[in-house]
Amino acid sequence: MPRAAGAEVVRAIEQAHREWGFVLAATVRVAGDIDSAEEAVQDAYAIALATWPTRGIPANPAAWLTVTARRRALDVHRREATARRALPKLVEPAPEPVDAQVEALDEIPDERLRLIFTCCHPALASEAQVALTLRLVCGLSTLEIARAFLVQESTMAARITRAKHKIRVANIPYGVPEGEELPARLEQVLSVVHLVFTTGHSAPSGAHLTRPDLAERGVELARILRALLPADPDVAGLLALVLLTDARRPARVDGAGELVLLADQDRSSWDHVAIAEGVALVTEALTPRPPGRFALMAAIAAIHDESPSWAETDWDAILALYDLLRAAWPTPVVELNRAIALGFAVGSEAGLAELDSLAADPRLARYPYLAAARADFLMRLGRPADARIAYDEALILTDNEVEREFLAARALALDDE
């Protein structure tokens, strides 16, 4: 292989970093546990950085990294076994060059599904499932994950260490569950991926409306699942949902970083390639009866994405989909969104009445979008004084700064009237 320029190597390594989950998943079984596999994979990337400039970038970087990481893991294993036998080790055999043997990735089985199911095991706390998935499957550093969830790096490090310790000590299996266990476990995996995406799409707190890195990881994870489980309609539904939602990201804030409502967004700046891909997936995801929740949420997103303007939105179809979603997945947040759809399909009066009936639900007591939606309908109904109170309530409950500015501007506009 020819020598490679430094910049070229850095780019190749960055590119290969996307294969982190593949390399790690393929190394775990050789290494015996996740911790030593992680060390071996880190070593493999370091070796790549050191050797690729002189020996050239391999034809298939992911395969090269996998073979190198597995070899490192085996070496460590052997060395530990030797140490255990307390034999003096005099000569260390020189490692054979990797390049000759690995040209095709196809020869290495894709073990990422095992890794994902292990990270999302129900015996782990939900926040640990998310953190482990980002760390082990997406290859994010602890610092990156801590920043994404706005916690101290030490807090996140402790969370990940605790989860890995439990995997090892409780012997959480490295595998894909079979039979009747599978549907519930897959649902858990899909929820984790969806949570990664939604945290990125609408950041619960912080200075920016979105955290694009997390939204992109969510899409990436959904794509991995789709590649590994191509026949599963719920997986198709999840990928459709994240693509169709993420497609609107470019229009959700304006040049000044301020929030733009769906009604006012520049629809030409939406990602139409992603929309086309998402719409094709929705059709596939809706095939089984009854359709799953991700498929239904994706279908709702598809109606918005395909509507030429806010005024032409088919609210009757959206309301009908919310009725199905409410049956498939009865949660207060779905009820809230259904009430908003009802308000647009039938009238603000009906929407407000439905929202008021939801206000008694303690699970929505700290949910800012309920107050914000009430404020909007009150304004449409010509009740600015009541709307003002509802905006204030929403402001108290909102931690995202971009959303706060939007709500404050709305409330101020009412004062000027």
Add this chain to the structure above:
Amino acid sequence: MSKYLILIFQDEAAVQPPGDSVSANYRAFMEKHAGSLRGGVALESPATATSIRRNDSGEPTVTDGPFAESKEALGGTFLIEAADLDEALVIAKEVPAGIGVEVRPVRVVS
């Protein structure tokens, strides 16, 4: 293979069946999982418990009652052996416990 201790919790107020025979549902559970069971005990009610705590100077003091006062009382345990946590959970889900169970890996001491 790993060993797990299943801690069985039941409502403290639950009426304990009289006599010392194993109830039918527990007998069925034990027969079904005889291959995985390595031991187990049923406990008398928490009202019969005695706790020993160390005071500030490290002296043991004896008091009446269970260590932690709670509605969920430890009623007994099973020791099982399973290939991994998933296999242990399949077994643990079938324990006919009043409230539920806790599954703890047994520490391997070398």
